[in-house]
Amino acid sequence: MIKFENVNYNHPDGTNALNDINLEIPENSITAIVGNNGAGKTTLVKHINGLLKPTTGTVRIKNEDTRKSSVAELSRNVGMVFQNANHQLFADTVKNEILFGLNNFRFNEEFIKERYDFVIELFKLKKYESISPLKLSGGEKKRVCLASVLAWNPEILILDEPTVGQDELQKTVLLEFINQLHINKKTVIVISHDIEFLWRLQPNIVTMSGGNIVEIGNSEKIFRNEELMNKVGIIPPQIIKIFEGIGIKDEMPLSLEDSCTVIKNLRNS
Amino acid sequence: MQFIANGFIYRKSNSIIHKLDPRVKLLISIQLFTLALLVSDLYNLLIIFVAISIFSLLAKITQRLLRTMIFAAGFSMLILIINYFAGYSLIYSVQIALRFISIVCSTSLFFLVTSPDELEYVLRWFRLPRDLVFAFVTSVRFVPVILMDTLQIMDAQKSRGLELEKGNPIKRIKKFVPILVPLIINEVIRSGELAEAMESRGYGISKKPTSLYSLKLANYDMIVIVITIISFSSIILLGY
Numbered sequence: 001m002i003k004f005e006n007v008n009y010n011h012p013d014g015t016n017a018l019n020d021i022n023l024e025i026p027e028n029s030i031t032a033i034v035g036n037n038g039a040g041k042t043t044l045v046k047h048i049n050g051l052l053k054p055t056t057g058t059v060r061i062k063n064e065d066t067r068k069s070s071v072a073e074l075s076r077n078v079g080m081v082f083q084n085a086n087h088q089l090f091a092d093t094v095k096n097e098i099l100f101g102l103n104n105f106r107f108n109e110e111f112i113k114e115r116y117d118f119v120i121e122l123f124k125l126k127k128y129e130s131i132s133p134l135k136l137s138g139g140e141k142k143r144v145c146l147a148s149v150l151a152w153n154p155e156i157l158i159l160d161e162p163t164v165g166q167d168e169l170q171k172t173v174l175l176e177f178i179n180q181l182h183i184n185k186k187t188v189i190v191i192s193h194d195i196e197f198l199w200r201l202q203p204n205i206v207t208m209s210g211g212n213i214v215e216i217g218n219s220e221k222i223f224r225n226e227e228l229m230n231k232v233g234i235i236p237p238q239i240i241k242i243f244e245g246i247g248i249k250d251e252m253p254l255s256l257e258d259s260c261t262v263i264k265n266l267r268n269s
Numbered sequence: 270m271q272f273i274a275n276g277f278i279y280r281k282s283n284s285i286i287h288k289l290d291p292r293v294k295l296l297i298s299i300q301l302f303t304l305a306l307l308v309s310d311l312y313n314l315l316i317i318f319v320a321i322s323i324f325s326l327l328a329k330i331t332q333r334l335l336r337t338m339i340f341a342a343g344f345s346m347l348i349l350i351i352n353y354f355a356g357y358s359l360i361y362s363v364q365i366a367l368r369f370i371s372i373v374c375s376t377s378l379f380f381l382v383t384s385p386d387e388l389e390y391v392l393r394w395f396r397l398p399r400d401l402v403f404a405f406v407t408s409v410r411f412v413p414v415i416l417m418d419t420l421q422i423m424d425a426q427k428s429r430g431l432e433l434e435k436g437n438p439i440k441r442i443k444k445f446v447p448i449l450v451p452l453i454i455n456e457v458i459r460s461g462e463l464a465e466a467m468e469s470r471g472y473g474i475s476k477k478p479t480s481l482y483s484l485k486l487a488n489y490d491m492i493v494i495v496i497t498i499i500s501f502s503s504i505i506l507l508g509y
Contacts, residue, residue, distance in 0.1 A: 051424050071427040080428040086458070087418070088425040090450035100447070104430030134454060148429065 001027055002048055002156065002187070007057035009043060017043045019211040021057070025189065030182050032190045032198050035208035036233030041191045044208070045158050048189070049078040076105055079154035083161040085141035089133040094125055097133045098148045105152050119147040138165035156187045163194040171197055199223060199237035200254055207232045220252060278413050279384050286328035290490040291387035292394065297324065298379035300501045305371035311360070314367045321374050330381045334374060341373035385410040390484050415456060422451050
């Protein structure tokens with residue numbers, strides 16, 4: 001469990017970025033953090049792997065205070081994929097990029113080989129393994145970043161804007177991949193402005209604004225709350241707008257395919 | 270790193286110094302810089318420090334200038350030690366070290382109170398080539414951006430288990446490769462994109478483009494110029 005207790009965080013220049021945050025993220029859950037720009041989403045998640053330490057209050061991972069551990073120690077269990085892939089990639093080959101974390105954490109050769117083979121297949125990167133990651137397209141670079149973090153099998157995975165620069169096909173792959181992680185008992189935290197993607201993912205939602213947590217709840221509860229959506233500067237998913245617009249409020253489909261089925265059924269009845 | 274960098278980055282403010290014409294700010298900075306180079310005893314160096322302090326108080330940048338001083342103090346300690354072990358007296362070594370801090374602070378003062386836009390006007394006023402001015406001002410303007418990039422890259426690599434603080438000095442230097450490679454590549458990509466964006470907005474079509482703004486000295490600026498020139502000349506004429 002990830003637990004924020006009365007967490008405040010001030011930037012070095014004194015500006016307040018997080019204000020009295022109390023939050024519990026259970027193990028084996030998918031949580032999305034949403035809010036307008038500057039709401040404090042990235043600042044919040046940087047506390048989970050110790051990149052930032054709270055000015056006051058406590059952040060605990062499995063009851064361990066993050067202040068007592070280094071970023072490297074925490075990162076062993078908390079993998080974080082950053083928004084900008086170009087901020088991460090540096091190695092001469094995709095293979096070395098993926099091995100970077102595995103070598104830093106000093107895993108044994110057998111484990112490294114096993115995990116490398118697993119992620120290279122999972123992200124369909126085999127054909128790129130001996131070329132520079134910097135020569136890949138935006139979507140491929142993102143996959144290399146994901147592979148390089150998932151390689152050491154962290155228990156908690158934080159994805160900062162994972163759908164940016166991804167086409168619809170890749171988004172679907174990512175969606176299935178996150179669900180697969182959930183099945184494999186991982187805790188996944190997603191920061192995203194891609195509301196359509198989140199509606200299909202159906203995570204628990206934490207809404208933030210101005211460094212505060214505004215509301216926590218399931219996707220349906222949050223995204224159907226128009227007042228809340230306006231408050232945190234988010235436009236609800238199109239499916240909700242369409243179905244509510246035509247007066248259907250009980251059965252809210254998750255995907256376009258589901259929407260077609262619901263509309264067909266309505267026509268038939 | 271952010272702590273030190275903030276000692277060199279401009280921030281908007283409403284102080285009387287910020288409101289000065291950028292040419293006047295440059296004049297003050299050059300005068301302080303020149304004096305720091307010319308004076309040779311501790312007493313006079315102290316006067317320069319007092320002048321810098323008054324200037325920073327009026328500009329409300331004392332805290333940030335202190336960061337510059339802390340940055341310069343590290344190097345000046347090195348200068349002091351080298352001079353002392355090279356056979357110079359302790360007093361002389363201290364003077365050289367303090368002179369270095371004064372030079373850095375007088376330069377920093379100008380950049381702390383002058384926006385990149387103002388800097389551009391000043392350089393254009395000197396009739397320097399437009400491309401040169403643009404390249405210089407853009408590099409100054411991008412300092413905070415590059416700093417942010419560096420911090421984000423460091424965060425990304427630390428999250429993959431990179432421990433910059435551990436190991437002997439050679440190992441530590443090697444650990445900066447994962448920071449420097451993405452940083453350089455990002456900046457090269459950014460400069461290419463910037464060049465394309467500038468060209469697509471007509472940069473380079475005209476050799477003498479028009480400008481909405483022009484520099485004009487106010488009465489207030491004239492008074493400051495007279496005061497600073499009199500002070501500077503008096504110190505020089507009195508043999509500092």
